Structures are given as C-alpha cells and as structure tokens.
Amino acid sequence: MSHAAAPVLVIHGGAGVIKREMSPAREKAVRAALTQALQKGYAQLKSGKTAVDAVAAAITVLEDDPNFNAGKGSVFTHDGRNELDAAIMDGATLGAGSVAGVHRVKNPILLARAVMEKSDHVMLVGDGAEEFAKTVGVDMVEPSYFRTEERWQQLQKALKEDTEKVKHSDVETAKHFGTVGAVALDAEGHLAAGTSTGGMTDKRWGRVGDSPIIGAGTYANSGCAVSGTGWGEYYLRTVAAHEICMRVTQMRVPLRRAAAEVINQEIPSMGGNGGAIALDGNGTIAMPFNTDGMYRGWIGADGVPHVAIYGDEDDGTSDPLPSDTSSSQF
Ligand code: ASP
Secondary structure, eight states, X not given: OOOOOOOEEEEEEEEOOOGGGOOHHHHHHHHHHHHHHHHHXXXXXXXXXXXXXXXXXXXXXXXXXXXXXXXXXXXXXXXXXXXXXXXXXXXXXXXEEEEEEESSBSOHHHHHHHHHHHSSOXXXXXXXXXXXXXXXXXXXXXXXXXXXXXXXXXXXXXXXXXXXXXXXXHHHHHHSOOOEEEEEEOTTSOEEEEEEEOOOTTOOXXXXXXXXXXXXXXXXXXXXXXXXXXXXXXXXXXXXXXXXHHHHHTSOOOHHHHXXXXXXXXXXXXXXXXXXXXXXXXXXXXXXXXXXXXXXXXXXXTOOOEEEEETTSXXXXXXXXXXXXXXXXX
16 A cells, blocks of 8 residues: 655665775775766656656666666677666556567666566567567667676686586675666655666576566565665575565564565575665665675665665665564475
8 A cells, every 4th residue: 555655766786895995096996886876876766756767777877887687788698799677667556577688779778667667468588578668769879888807707707617517605795796687666656676687707608596586676666665686596485575575564564574584594405695675665675685785775765875785785685583583484
C-alpha cells in the first residue's frame, strides 16, 4: 500500500572491491560518480517524478562512467566481446523489463525500461533486443564504445589464469565487480529497482547472470525493492532479490535482517559472495555485502548524498539488525 513518503534513493556500483587494488585516483573518481548518480536520481524524486525515473536516471550516470562494469567500461567475455544485461522493475505495478546479451545499446537500463513500457514482453535478448531498441529510439553505439583498456587487461589476466588453472579466491572475486544498481522510493510511496552489468569477466557461451533476471538480481513490489551485485550464479539459485522481498512483505521480517540473512548467510553458505541494496516502503535502507567493499550511496530527506566503499566505513546501516540478530526460520 502506498502513501506519501519522503523520497529515498540508494545506489550501488558493485561488490567485490579489493582495497589493496584501489588507487586514490580511482577512489576519488568512483566517489564522484556515485555522488553525481545520487544527485541526478534524487533530482527526479524531488521534482515529483517516479521511483522508476530516479532509478533509470541514476543508473544511466553509472553506465556512462567507465569506472563501473555497466555500459561503457563493461567487462569482456572470453571471446573479447562486451555483452550487457539490465533490468528494471516498478514495484507499484509489478511491471518489469529486461535485456540480456546486448552489445550496441549505449544504456541498457533505458532499453530495459522500454521493454517494460513499450512492449508486451518482460525480457528480450541479443539481436532481437537490439532490433527492438531501434524501434524505440534508444541510443545505439559501435561495440567498441564499451571497451576500456583496463577491462581488456582484466580479461588477459583471467585468460592466463584459466590456462594456468590458478585457483584463488581473489581471482573469482575479481571477475565480478562494478555492476551498478539503484532502488528508489518516490513521494507517492512507490518503489522501483534496477540493475545494469557487463556480467563477469571471461564469461562464455552466452552466459547471463542474475542482474537481468527478475527476482534474482532485481526485484520490486509495493513494500520492498532490491538490486543485487555479486557472483550471479548464486543469486540466481537463491532467487536472492525476490527472496529478500518475500521475507519482508510476506513474512514481515525487518528489511535489514531479511537482506542480511540472504546476502550474508544463505549465499556464502553455498559458496557465493556479493552484496545488495534494499529499501522498504518506510524508507529503511539495507546495504549488506560479504566482500571487502561495495561501492554504495544513498540520499534521503536531507538531500545530502552519502557514499561509501569499504566495509569499515560507516554507511548509516552499521546497526542494521534489531536486537534479535538470530536467523529467522528460513
Ligand atoms: N551479478 C553480476 C553477474 O553475475 C556481476 C556483479 O554483480 O558484479 O553478472
């Protein structure tokens, strides 16, 4: 049930940040981009626009910034291509749109939105999605637009490690970071969620992760919105975003506890890792992650953008759980 609300926007720029690999310059650039995404998205909310508008605006900023694994700066597949995935969901209507495996769409989140609003479908993939893109007038680019040297070098490293059969947890972590996402609560009390990614470095055979799969990496309903980031295969099998929201809206588990249970208990217990951002209809924020860091930010009633990267930074949710921190019955 919606009601007038103080707008809130929460964003992430991916889990899996490795502190020792962050240069001061990169850290500064990331913080600036997160701040800009918050400001752009929040401006939508302040002017009375919808949660969907805010999510799309914030994610577009991050897709355009090469520091994130979404849009420009996406990771490379095993075959040296960029294949992009994105999804958006409107919690007020349960409308949803997603695209996977696109390589010419400048802002996949805008195409996902067009799928939601201008097609009879929920998910379009590959060439078909790009044909649809041309009919709705989203910006198309040459595939080379997405390339950055840094991502290319990450692929070369991963290919070398494949050959040497190196097995090290950091290798797995380094394959997925920089996915972007947003969740928003608008003045009408409506929620929305969106996620955009290049997926995982060295992915093969048309692999699609959780981000564009409604319920796995992205989900919103009338009382909860979630965008995940992490090792997608685990988010798919736990249907992580939907799982968090069902605990919140059906089982009445407090948001922070529900999010922590899925992200910090269920996923690691299966061998996966990552994080998520979540928001409920009261404007409660959760940002759990089990990696070194997660690029994240939020903006609420005071209109001041807050950003954080590492686990030891106070992000305002460090007292996340009600006094009962034990797992719920799931
Ligand atoms: N979840 C994304 C995927 O598996 C990657 C990420 O979030 O970093 O495609």
